[in-house]
Amino acid sequence: MYDSLAGKVAMITGAANGIGLSAAQCLASAGARLVLSDIDEAAGKKILTQFHEFGLDAHFVRCDVTDGQSVQALINFTLERYDRIDCAVNNAGIEHPHTKLADLDDDDFDRVIAVNLKGVYLCLKHELKAMLRQGFGVIVNTASLAGLGGAPALGGYAASKHGVMGLTRTAALEYARRGIRVNAVCPSFTNTDMVKRMVASDPRLGQRLNNASPMKRMGEPDEVARAIAWLCSDESSYVNGQGLALDGGISAW
Ligand SMILES: NC(=O)c1ccc[n+]([C@@H]2O[C@H](COP(=O)([O-])OP(=O)(O)OC[C@H]3O[C@@H](n4cnc5c(N)ncnc54)[C@H](O)[C@@H]3O)[C@@H](O)[C@H]2O)c1
Secondary structure, three states: OOHHHOOOEEEEOOOOOHHHHHHHHHHHHOOOEEEEEEOOHHHHHHHHHHHHHOOOOEEEEEOOOOOHHHHHHHHHHHHHHHOOOOEEEEOOOOOOOOEOHHHOOHHHHHHHHHHHHHHHHHHHHHHHHHHHHHOOEEEEEEOOHHHOOOOOOEHHHHHHHHHHHHHHHHHHHHHHHHOEEEEEEEEOOEOOHHHHHHHHHOOOHHHHHHHHOOOOOOEOHHHHHHHHHHHHOHHHOOOOOOEEEEOOOHHHO
16 A cells, blocks of 8 residues: 555654554555654554564654754754655644633643644654655644644644634645645544543543444544555655644544
8 A cells, every 4th residue: 555655755744643653653554764753752662562573664753842952853863864755744742631712721722733633743844845855745633633623622722723823824835846745534533542632631521432434433544654654655745734634534524
């Protein structure tokens, strides 16, 4: 699947868990060379050991996406090691407690904006500079269905993901003529630790999340990962500036 990814250099943030880890596995199985990054160094190094046991070409760099210097160091590492960045997957993200806007804690709002929105902005900015120098590249941001519409009890999160869509569409328009494509994936609830944390705080929520989908189940991380790999590949060569909903049909309502 996605033969064009063989030998490509792909950088992924938030790669130690969930959707980022699945994306890394999917890109690796298509033959891409990987620079994995995450703020969770212990989990990242464990994943890297497993990748090396399978003979995969991969590195791990600890990166906090809220810190511009940390992001710059990740880009520098990739360029020093491989001399190019073919694909960048800006996936690192966090949630805040389920609560309506009037009760949302200001610090929780700030944290979500810092990681989900400013983090993607910083990654995009440094990746675009590198891709403009080389004259090619593909970027995939992990937004959310909450970046395409309202998300009750997740207002700060929805604001951050709408911001990611704004950055995605703008970057796509600004750099389409420079050989760079920028898209986003927009998953609905997906079966990762992020959702497990939400459900742990409200046991009835799990069933509600399953029922929200016409398919009566959540998405699985590899279902998002395959879309990320497709958007990274030449098979999606005319797709640009899009937010691809991966929601079992929720947005068809
Ligand atoms: N799971 C869902 O239902 C769902 C739905 C839509 C969108 N998303 C988005 O998908 C992305 C991945 O989420 P997930 O569900 O795999 O969550 P997850 O919690 O399983 O994984 C997120 C990863 O991001 C890392 N991370 C957190 N803060 C970071 C920082 N400051 N710098 C670098 N890395 C950091 C974490 O250590 C973790 O490894 C996020 O952007 C999330 O908003 C998730």
